[in-house]
Amino acid sequence: MGVDPLWYKDAVIYQLHVRSFYDANDDGYGDFEGLRQKLPYLEALGVNTLWLMPFFQSPLRDDGYDISDYYQILPVHGSLEDFKRFLDEAHEMGLRVIVELVLNHTSIDHPWFQEARKPGSPMRDWYVWSDTPEKYKGVRVIFQDFETSNWTFDPVAGAYYWHRFYHHQPDLNWDNPEVEKAMQEVMFFWADLGVDGFRLDAIPYLYEREGTSCENLPETIAAVKRLRAALEKRYGPGKILLAEANMWPEETLPYFGEGDGVHMAYNFPLMPRIFMALRREDRRPIEAMLQETEGIPESAQWALFLRNHDELTLEKVTEEEREFLWEIYAPDPRFRINLGIRRRLMPLLGGDRRRYELLQALLLTLKGSPILYYGDEIGMGDNPFLGDRNGVRTPMQWYADRNAGFSRAPYHRLFLPPVSEGPYSYHFVNVEAQQDNPHSLLNFNRRLLALRKRYAQVFGQGTLTLLPVENRRILAYLRTYGEERLLVVANLSRYTQAFHLPLEAFQGLVPIELFSQNPFPPVTQPLYPMTLGPHGFTLFALALPETIRVSAPDWAEEVTPEMLPQVPMEEGLESLFVETMADERARAAFLKALVQWLGERSWLALKPQRGELYDALRFQKTSPLYLTLLQLEHHGRTLVFLPLAWDAEERESSGAFARTRPREGYLYELSQDAGFYALLLRRLKEGFQGRSLKAYYRGEHRGPVPEELTLLRPGLAAGDGVWLQLGLVQDGGLNRTLETLPRLDLPWILPPEGQLVWERGRERRVLALTGPLPEGKPQEAFALVQTLAAEGLARLRGQRLEEGGAGLLVEALRELESLARLLGVRLALLHQRLKQVEGEGEGVPLLGRGLGAFLEVSGELYLLALGPRGWGSPLEDLARMAYDLERAVELAWESLGEEEEGMSQAVGAFVVEALLGAYQDTVPEPLDLEAWPGVMASWAEVQLQREERSIRLRILRRWKERAR
Structure with missing residues (x-):
């Protein structure tokens, strides 16, 4: 993997606990082999970086943050070889991996502490000791629900040891150079294996000084800078440090230094204000904290999150803000812990999907690198009865099978029970149930992540400009990078809001809605009117009119x-x-x-x-x-x-x-030449007659004659209330169309009412036909398919379809799938009616025109032409139709400037399957689908004679492979 020194700015991070993700050996604990097996799921989700919570040797009194050996993996997680295999495969997939570097403390079981306890031990100075608990008086106790002091007496040592967290986690003494050297060696060990970065746990508490808060001391900042210098001296740029500093903005900013400190830090102050703004339906808490957290170095980045493995911390809010958030989001005291709220994202929001989607959209579009907590992509719930923060660390819910598909171990051997009761039970909330459902949270997140990936540099590195919308319930901001301008608009209210966006600087530009790729009216005035539904959001690209792609035939x-x-x-x-x-x-x-x-x-x-x-x-x-x-x-x-x-x-x-x-x-x-079609129509209206050396030409047209006709394709033009088609290739299709279409009593047929005929004795050829057209703007079916395919493919950009892609395809290609099914139904009905009108023969009468037989007007699809009279298999007509569908998809993909054919191939197969399925559902006799690939390959070979374009060659190659 090539090293981009700023890769972390475009990162989308997925936080997971190996123990909670997937158990491959059925012992009740997740392991690295299980995580390796689930890498395709993570790749398809759309994340590009994994943050692994502690997996080191530990007595697990604090979920692994109490480490007893930094160089060993906890046996239930697997071996070092298992980790290397996982890491190599993750890198092959383009996924980077960040691991924990717990610098502040160890477990009391660590050999360093056990040695330091002994009287007269040379390692005594590796930890912080005191003969009295009165030292560093006034320093706050972080875990007030569990600890009453930062000092604990050790009877073996005969002294008190210092701990900022649990009493079983003694703090290391960073005033001892040997400690710093040892922790750098730990970092080098894992970096040598290939990890891409380190999360610096509890970084503000490394040093202690009397008369201070013992937090964010200058010595701590200096130690962090030395850590980065050591990392870059050994490896060069590319490996990163992510600081966990739950501090106010002015206290966190020094950790970035002048670009020589940490690469990233969590934006703790912003996170609770997002929830506050949502509840108060007022954007000001978000705006205030965005302004407070400006001014970091150009190479630095904030890490954004909504929820994670800890409580929703309310340390860095005012007392009034904390009481408000507790009352709103955790009225039940069981959900409160340590000045925070121990709830997962979806239950925290009361199960409100619209609020969930709104917050996910803000997370992925605000300035910084977003972090998603495992299971939140499917809306997992929590279990407040498990104690501490274990309620938000339950097993990942893969299936509705036993143990949520997490493990085949007996239920009592699971490290924690999965959520099995209530609306968040794994019976209802699981990956399998959401994989193919286009409306599921999982597929919503995949679409949103694909959008983030498509505009990674804009959202990761671009500037953020808040727009001063008069309506405070609306949060709107512009993300800009280079020439790209993206507009994010969010309604924080539970009610529909009308408002005006101040877009004076962007007049003349066209807002393109990013999900649908549909253009909105251009910006023509300083205040752009808009309406958003309850907790709605929308994302736009602001584009120059001339840059908007239009698919051309x-x-x-x-x-x-x-x-x-x-x-x-x-x-x-x-x-x-x-x-x-x-x-x-x-x-x-x-x-x-x-x-x-x-x-x-x-x-x-x-x-x-x-x-x-x-x-x-x-x-x-x-x-x-x-x-x-x-x-x-x-x-x-x-x-x-x-x-x-x-x-x-x-x-x-x-x-x-x-x-x-x-x-x-x-x-x-x-x-x-559209002018010729208009001229021909006028002459037919006059009652045209002519004589050549060989034959008579006679023609008439009884309908309207518009001033202009639009050319829909060579051989077909239309205008107000009329269509005109030429028999450019005299295959007998227009003869049959003139004779048979009026006899087919189907409402979606446009029978001809005028014609130009060539006559020589008994020989008769129809050269042109005219007919009435319903009100509306017509377009040929092939152009319609190409347009719908381009819209759907644009929505699928950046998606991975290997894992559960059906749901994504259904959602992105809804209109195209419906059209394909409609064509399948109408082709089946047409075959049945042609049999009745023309007789059974040895098969079915052929349509012979593919998509060229159909015309769309005002959302309705009409049949316009038949092929020459003949008999054949229904598969031959389906092959003509399917080939046109595939080619339209390929042309649409090409028009978007894409080259890799995997996505267009998947979409083509999806649409063809919809066509075949609809046809089979309509006719009583089953199709001989074993012969289908051969029929398609034969037709693709015939079509290659038209032109040897790469698209036709690809389709032929594809079907030849399937026909083997």
């Missing part, structure tokens, strides 16, 4: 080549199109240029090798324009209907495929 990106081939043309277009007036040399050059042009068009389902003009009709004399039927050869013959034109001037629109000389001008193919 691949055919629209096909540009005219810089060097156009030359076509000799002495006179008019008749020398190219009219057989009796043709200049053979000119016609040959014209056809060669046209075939070359068509070979590069993705909308044409083949790569032509040569072509012949089958028929041509002059459609317009001024600005010459011909309707042509071109016979193309490629593994057989295909007729293509094309409008071709000539112009003396170069047009802005694409479509130029040749240049003419000596008569200077350009030849154009108009399948992508």
